[in-house]
Amino acid sequence: MSTSSTPELRKTALNAVHRAAKAKMVDFGGWDMPVDCCGLTAEHMAVRTAVGVFDVSHMGDIQLRGPGSLAAVQKLCINDASKLQAGQAQYSAMLYPNGTFVDDVVVHKLSDNDYLIVINAGTREKDVQWVRQVIGGMPSVHMNDFSDYYTQLAIQGPFAQRTLQKLTPVDLGPIKNYWFTWGQVAGLHNVMIARTGYTGEDGFEIYIPSDEPTSARVWNEVLEAGKEFGILPCGLGARNTLRLEAAMALYGHEISDSINVFEAGLGRYAKFDKGDFVGRDALVKVQEEGGPKRKLVGLEMIERGIGRDGYPVFSLEGQRIGEITSGSPAPFLKKNIALAYVPVESSEVDTEVAVEIRGQKVKAKVVPTPFYKRPKK
Amino acid sequence: MSYPADYKYTKEHEWISVDGSKGTVGITDYAQSSLGDIVFVDLPKVGDPVKAGEIFGSVESVKAVSDLYSPVTGTVAEVNEALKDAPEKINADANATWMLKVDVSDAAELNGLLSAADYEKFVSEETGH
Numbered sequence: 001m002s003t004s005s006t007p008e009l010r011k012t013a014l015n016a017v018h019r020a021a022k023a024k025m026v027d028f029g030g031w032d033m034p035v036d037c038c039g040l041t042a043e044h045m046a047v048r049t050a051v052g053v054f055d056v057s058h059m060g061d062i063q064l065r066g067p068g069s070l071a072a073v074q075k076l077c078i079n080d081a082s083k084l085q086a087g088q089a090q091y092s093a094m095l096y097p098n099g100t101f102v103d104d105v106v107v108h109k110l111s112d113n114d115y116l117i118v119i120n121a122g123t124r125e126k127d128v129q130w131v132r133q134v135i136g137g138m139p140s141v142h143m144n145d146f147s148d149y150y151t152q153l154a155i156q157g158p159f160a161q162r163t164l165q166k167l168t169p170v171d172l173g174p175i176k177n178y179w180f181t182w183g184q185v186a187g188l189h190n191v192m193i194a195r196t197g198y199t200g201e202d203g204f205e206i207y208i209p210s211d212e213p214t215s216a217r218v219w220n221e222v223l224e225a226g227k228e229f230g231i232l233p234c235g236l237g238a239r240n241t242l243r244l245e246a247a248m249a250l251y252g253h254e255i256s257d258s259i260n261v262f263e264a265g266l267g268r269y270a271k272f273d274k275g276d277f278v279g280r281d282a283l284v285k286v287q288e289e290g291g292p293k294r295k296l297v298g299l300e301m302i303e304r305g306i307g308r309d310g311y312p313v314f315s316l317e318g319q320r321i322g323e324i325t326s327g328s329p330a331p332f333l334k335k336n337i338a339l340a341y342v343p344v345e346s347s348e349v350d351t352e353v354a355v356e357i358r359g360q361k362v363k364a365k366v367v368p369t370p371f372y373k374r375p376k377k
Numbered sequence: 378m379s380y381p382a383d384y385k386y387t388k389e390h391e392w393i394s395v396d397g398s399k400g401t402v403g404i405t406d407y408a409q410s411s412l413g414d415i416v417f418v419d420l421p422k423v424g425d426p427v428k429a430g431e432i433f434g435s436v437e438s439v440k441a442v443s444d445l446y447s448p449v450t451g452t453v454a455e456v457n458e459a460l461k462d463a464p465e466k467i468n469a470d471a472n473a474t475w476m477l478k479v480d481v482s483d484a485a486e487l488n489g490l491l492s493a494a495d496y497e498k499f500v501s502e503e504t505g506h
Contacts, residue, residue: 024413040439041414237413237440306417306437329416329439358435358442 012057013151013215023235029122031058034235043238044331047199048372051157051226052234055219056198057210058121060147062131065114068140073115075278076134077107078261080271084109089178089196091269094130095279099260099286102130103251106196108180116146116192120251134278151215155222156203156242158374159229164204166225167218168193172204186218198239200246200372238331245330247298247339247369253309253325254296254339262292263341265369294322295347298369299355301336305362307355313340314354314361321346324355330371337371338364378406378500381472385487386496387430389446392472393479395487400449402477404436407500409471412438418460418467420445420476425453427479429486434476436467449486451479 009032018025023034034055037043046052064072073081079092086109094102103123108116119127128145135141155164161172170183170193180194185206197203208218223231240250249255255264261283270283286292301307307327315321327338338355346353349368354361384392390408394401409415417437427433427447434445455478460466466474481487491499 024411035440036413039414044439241439304417306442308442329437331414331439 010058012055013210013212014055014057014219016212017216017219018055018233021233023233026236028058028236029120031121033058034233035237036235037233040235040237040241041331043232043234044241046230046232047157047201047234047238047242048332049158050230050232051155051159051163052199052232052238053219053222053226054154054156054234054239055151056154056205056239057151057215059152060119060121060124060127060145061150061152061207062117062119062128063110063115063144063146064117064131064135064141065144066141067113068138069113069115072135072138072141073107073117074274075138075276076131077105077117078270078277078279079107080274081107081109081115082274086111087179087181089180089194091178093255093261093266093269094127095261095277095283096257097278097282099279099282100257101251101255101259101261101264102257103127104249104255104266108192108194123251149210150207151210151218152205152207153219153222154197154199154203154205155226156197156199156201156234158202159226159231160201160203163222163226163229163231164193164206167221177202186221188214188218198248199242200248200370201242201374240326241328241331244326244328244337244339245333245370245372247371250326259341260286260292262286263294263296265296291344293344294341295344296325296339297342297347298367298371299324299327299338299340299353299364300367300371301338301355302352302363302365305355305357305360306336307338307340307357307362307364311338312356313342313364314356315346316352316354316363318354321353327355333371335371337367339369342366378410378497379472380405380493380497382493384472384493385448385490386493386499387446387448387490388499389444391446391448393448393487393490395481395484398481398484399454400451400479400481401475402448402479403475404445404467404471405496406471408443409468412436412441412443413468414439415464415467418464418476420456420460421453423453423456427451427453427477429483429489436464445476447479448490449479449481450483451481454478454480
């Protein structure tokens with residue numbers, strides 16, 4: 001273990017702020033990021049019951065502009081971006097021709113002929129190259145990589161709205177889930193304010209200029225605004241357990257270039273009636289051949305033990321049937337949960353399986369996902 | 378971080394406090410801090426043998442698993458059963474929260490362990506601070 005900084009690691013504009021706050025830092029996809037700011041469990045609980053703020057500036061942002069931008073988005077991504085109104089976002093994914101994942105993304109329609117695709121940190125360069133390659137031959141579309149232009153803050157939790165509302169004259173109440181607007185935040189004009197997140201909780205993501213003084217000032221103002229609600233700065237550790245409770249996919253775990261959309265349970269986002277997109281033919285073929293052979297399921301440990309990323313899953317008869325993609329104690333649910341790929345015939349809810357935990361078989365069962373769903377207001 | 382001067386330490390971040398032939402074993406303040414919120418401790422049973430430098434169990438935080446290495450060779454005389462339900466006690470006070478009591482079979486092995494000062498130096502070198 002090493003907490004020393006390595007020169008090659010990339011840093012967000014808030015790196016010095018995290019270090020000054022004594023956050024534990026890790027290398028995440030080549031980025032020097034806080035994994036633990038105030039204790040993972042406390043951070044996780046703050047987001048579920050109050051509010052937390054995350055620096056997610058390592059995420060990438062690709063803008064596609066021009067009369068051909070919609071056609072480009074439609075070719076690149078599985079969801080139907082023609083259904084989006086200006087100010088609306090959608091979960092989507094970019095696929096390789098064989099139907100496996102380049103990345104999962106959120107497509108924002110800024111206006112007609114103007115789209116912003118938010119991509120993962122660890123796949124940034126690959127994604128940018130892929131977009132260039134796919135849209136290279138397409139007319140009237142221009143791509144910009146704006147990844148380094150934004151500091152992206154995620155303010156998440158039942159008190160996220162009240163926290164952010166103190167910093168903006170924009171009425172946040174009417175912004176629906178997966179919609180966004182622009183407005184003044186902490187004195188900055190034209191800040192993109194999106195009701196999006198990766199925690200399974202209500203919340204917002206704001207995109208502010210990525211210079212260090214502005215980033216630090218807004219970060220601190222968010223913390224100050226949320227103080228009365230018990231806000232905590234949160235690291236990637238809590239971000240991971242929060243998204244796992246909500247059963248949201250993480251690239252390199254539940255989705256990758258060797259997993260297809262149907263296996264990942266994301267088939268509902270692939271819109272086959274919108275026309276061609278990269279990977280469509282392969283997905284159609286999977287459907288024609290009777291659907292995927294393996295499926296992503298939720299597991300809950302029955303016996304004492306924590307199934308973790310990469311641990312093998314066995315049938316009760318002792319046959320190796322799959323592998324955990326993400327597993328952890330769930331701090332809010334207080335259960336040991338995991339996502340795993342298993343054969344379709346073992347994917348029924350209540351099917352009992354065994355997870356091999358350092359040489360020992362420990363019983364678990366298939367449960368419905370998401371493990372956690374936020375209470376309806 | 379604090380490392381009691383009368384304990385001995387391993388490079389795998391366990392401590393042992395010896396009284397006669399009885400050794401009391403836990404993990405260091407640095408170890409608990411690095412692990413974060415501890416949620417699970419897997420320990421051997423009374424009567425099980427342990428061997429210096431070999432794994433005797435594991436400790437898990439929300440985000441990680443870490444093997445536990447025995448500082449000495451001997452036989453498990455007592456296990457801290459309270460950790461089954463309250464593993465977070467280790468985070469609260471790692472120096473006072475023991476995991477095992479071991480009947481030490483070879484007291485000479487203790488000479489191969491680190492003093493508090495050496496351990497602190499080792500940790501600072503390992504972490505680059």
